[in-house]
Each structure stands twice: as C-alpha cells, then as structure tokens.
Amino acid sequence: MNTPAQAHADAPRERRRFAAGLCLALLLVTGFCLATDLSLWFRNWPGNRAASANLMTIAIGDARRLFADTFFVKADAYFHSGMYPTIYDNRQSYKTPHIAEDSGAMKGKNTGDETKFLGPPRNWIDAFGRQFYPSVHTHLSEGGANGQEGEATVGEILSWLKLSSELDPKRVEVYAVTAYWLRRMDKIDDSENELREGLKENPGDPQLLFDLGRLLPQSHWRAQRLGSGITQSGGFGGQGQRPQQVYHRANSCLTRSLGRNGTSYQ
Amino acid sequence: MAARQIPAERESRTIYPLLAKPISRTEVLLAKFFGCWLATAVTLIAFYAFFGLMAMSKEHHWPMTNYFQAVWLHWIMLGVIIAMSLLGSLVFTAVSSNVTICFIAVTFILMLGRHLDKVAMQVGEPARSLLMGLFFAIPHLEFFDVRDLVIHNWPSLHWLVCLKATAYGAVYGAFFLLAACLIFRRRALN
Numbered sequence A: 001m002n003t004p005a006q007a008h009a010d011a012p013r014e015r016r017r018f019a020a021g022l023c024l025a026l027l028l029v030t031g032f033c034l035a036t037d038l039s040l041w042f043r044n045w046p047g048n049r050a051a052s053a054n055l056m057t058i059a060i061g062d063a064r065r066l067f068a069d070t071f072f073v074k075a076d077a078y079f080h081s082g083m084y085p086t087i088y089d090n091r092q093s094y095k096t097p098h099i100a101e102d103s104g105a106m107k108g109k110n111t112g113d114e115t116k117f118l119g120p121p122r123n124w125i126d127a128f129g130r131q132f133y134p135s136v137h138t139h140l141s142e143g144g145a146n147g148q149e150g151e152a153t154v155g156e157i158l159s160w161l162k163l164s165s166e167l168d169p170k171r172v173e174v175y176a177v178t179a180y181w182l183r184r185m186d187k188i189d190d191s192e193n194e195l196r197e198g199l200k201e202n203p204g205d206p207q208l209l210f211d212l213g214r215l216l217p218q219s220h221w222r223a224q225r226l227g228s229g230i231t232q233s234g235g236f237g238g239q240g241q242r243p244q245q246v247y248h249r250a251n252s253c254l255t256r257s258l259g260r261n262g263t264s265y266q
Numbered sequence B: 001m002a003a004r005q006i007p008a009e010r011e012s013r014t015i016y017p018l019l020a021k022p023i024s025r026t027e028v029l030l031a032k033f034f035g036c037w038l039a040t041a042v043t044l045i046a047f048y049a050f051f052g053l054m055a056m057s058k059e060h061h062w063p064m065t066n067y068f069q070a071v072w073l074h075w076i077m078l079g080v081i082i083a084m085s086l087l088g089s090l091v092f093t094a095v096s097s098n099v100t101i102c103f104i105a106v107t108f109i110l111m112l113g114r115h116l117d118k119v120a121m122q123v124g125e126p127a128r129s130l131l132m133g134l135f136f137a138i139p140h141l142e143f144f145d146v147r148d149l150v151i152h153n154w155p156s157l158h159w160l161v162c163l164k165a166t167a168y169g170a171v172y173g174a175f176f177l178l179a180a181c182l183i184f185r186r187r188a189l190n
Helices: A004-044 A055-060 A063-079 A098-103 A124-132 A151-167 A172-184 A188-201 A206-218 A220-232 A243-261 B002-011 B015-020 B025-059 B064-091 B095-122 B127-137 B147-151 B159-186
Strands: none
Touching: A055 A063, A063 A098, A063 A151, A063 A172, A098 A172, A124 B095, A124 B159, A151 A172, A172 A188, A172 A206, A188 A206, B002 B015, B002 B025, B002 B064, B002 B095, B015 B025, B025 B064, B025 B159, B064 B095, B064 B147, B064 B159, B095 B127
16 A cells, blocks of 8 residues: 555656656657658659559669669570679670670670680689589570570570560660560560560650561561551552562551551551 | 587587597587588488479479589588588687678688689789689689589589599598597587
8 A cells, every 4th residue: 555655756757657658649649640641742752662553663663773684684694504704704795785786686885705705714723613604605596505405495585584674664675685586486476565565665666666667577477467458548559569568668657657656556 | 500519519518428428529520510411411402303393394304414413512512511610610609600700701602712813813912812822722612503504404514523523522521520620629618
C-alpha cells in the first residue's frame, strides 16, 4: 500500500508519462496528416517510380540501364562461348559488341585482332591456366565452342538480349540486334515482332523502320502479301514487279505509313 | 564449417576427452579435414546433379566427362580451402575473423588471381616484385573452376591437365595441413 509520501513522490512521474503519451499521440496524428497530404503530391510527382507499369523500374530505377548494358555485353560473351576480355585484358577489339557490329546495328569501333587479345602466355601459370577457361576465339554462328554447333545455338544470346531490352526499352540497338539474329535463324515472324516491339517503345525510330523494311523481301510469301495489299489499297502494281522493286517500294511505304500512324501497319 | 571445428571443440572442452584417447593431434586434425571434405563432396555432387538434370532437360545431352571433371576439380579446390580454414582456425583467435579472412582471400584469388601479374606490370618497384611474388605464391584456385567450359559446351579437358591440376591442389592442401598440424601440436589447449 502506498503511503501519502510515496503517492506525492509518484505524481511527477505520472505527469511525465502522461506528457510522453500525449507527445506520441501528437506525433502519430501529425504523421498521419502529413501522409494524407504527401501521398496526393507523390502520386502526381513526375519522379514517382511506383507509377511505372514495369516492375523492374520500380525495383531498381535508373540502375536498370546499367544492368541492360551488362546483359547486352553478356549476350556478346555468350556469342563467343565465354571467351571474352576482362577489365584486365586489352579490350580494343571488343569496344563494340560483335553481335551488334555483325548486325550493323552499331558502328564498329573495334581495332586490333579480336582472336589474340590474351597475347602470348606470360608465364607457366598463365599458360597452364588458359586450359581451364575459354581461351580460343569462336562465334556461336560459326560452330561454337566445339565447332559442331548449328545456327540455332545462337538462340543462347536471345534471352540476354530480351532481358536487356526489358530493362532499357529505349535502347534501339538491342531490338535491331535481336531482330538480326532472329532473321539469321530464319525466324522471320519473331524478328518482325521484335522490331514492332521496339517501335512501340521508340515510335518512328529510323533504324527500326529500316530494319523492318529490310526484313520483308526475306520472305517471298510476305513480299507477295504486301504487294497484293498495296495493290488493293490503290498503290503500285503487283504483277510483273521484281522483288527488288517490291522491297524498295514497300520500305518507303512502310516508312511513310509508320511515320504517319505511329507504331503499326496492316 | 571447417573454421569452427577446432575452436568449437576447445570452447566446449570436448577436445580434452578426445585427446585422452590414443590418437595424436595430427590424427584429430586430419579427421576434421576429411570429415569436412567429404561433407562438401556430398553437397557438391547434389548441386552439380541438379544443375546437370536442368541442363539435360533443355539441351537433351549430358556431357558426363565435362561434369565429372568439373565436380572433381571443384572438390579439390574445396579441399585446399578447407585446409586453409583449418590453418586459419589455429592462427586466428576468433572464428568470425578466420571466416572473414578466408572468404576475402578466396574471393581475391578467384577474381584477381590470374590477373595479378598483369597488374604487377602496371606498377613500379618494389610493388611489382611484391605482386609478382604474391602471384607465384598464392594457390591459383581458378585452375579448379571450369564451370565456363561446362556452360558453353567446350570440349572436356585433357586428363593429363586434370591430373596436373589435382597434383597442384594436393601440394597446396598438404602445405596448409602440414602447417596446421605443426601449430596444433605445439598449441596449448587452455
């Protein structure tokens, strides 16, 4: 049982507890009020990542461009079956990824011999160690690591390119490179879809439009279909036209059409 | 796991009844080493089998020789690391410091080991000589990492190369174990 003296001594402690409780309640109410006000502002803020439909954008923000670049280079490393220069090697012949250089999507800046960036063995450890990692230059499109791989093996790079384009949809060359290698693998429809995907993200991009036009004569059936479609729409004639003429006219027609309508043509 | 073996025995004082039996300290240490090494083998085989099955389901072929060489060399590398950790557990007082130092050393060797001589050529003396000395002294664990060859379907290694790498790993493993045995034999247990 508390004596009157103890009760008197406890009174300031009680008051302090009450004051602390009051402060906590006040802070909670202030936080709640600020949250209601700030959430409205945040929703309309242009830098709001949560507004993005892309989960990757929400998770990693602009760092996704860095990852996109890494995956693009990774695709090139897979194209070389893992034989790729590290930051300690001479990278003069690997400044531009070879998959992009071969496709014409990027202007090549490579100099030197791409097959000899390792140079001669520097010592016995280097010479012995080269047997434990890919150290012979090879391309997946030319037989790969064991020299017996078919053109279909190039498909190994596609998943990396897909990741790259998903992370940075504005990077046009990734679509162009993907479309080129799909075309090499005789997957014309997939190649076209890839270019269309790229155009959806980068409307009117001249490189993608050009590649889309270049894709058409690869399939005779497609050229015929396009030719008849253009004839029906009151354009140029179908019968007797050479594929070269169809290609040039289709290309210019597509360019104009896409420039006018944005992203797609029928 | 290897880093905790001896310190845990000392902390719980189970090392005393263990050494009271007619076995030497060297035998205790070797038993600890082989116990850890076999445990890692089981885990390693499980991981490689899982990866191999996944790859086989996609590629419809399983280059057995490549996988065997990869598992074998990887296991040899783990043997060297276990021996290094056992030595570390006798040199460093705290388990955490041993684990951290071993982790940093292994990561450093795997990432920079084979490039150390190139880095050495870029710097002046005496750093150059020091780095070159380090380059030749460290165990080149990258010799045992042939995962890139497996992933990219490179032809399997020549068996003689595999044998040389095994001998290289055995030399370093034996060196660390011998050093650990020498320290453990002279170390007071209290």
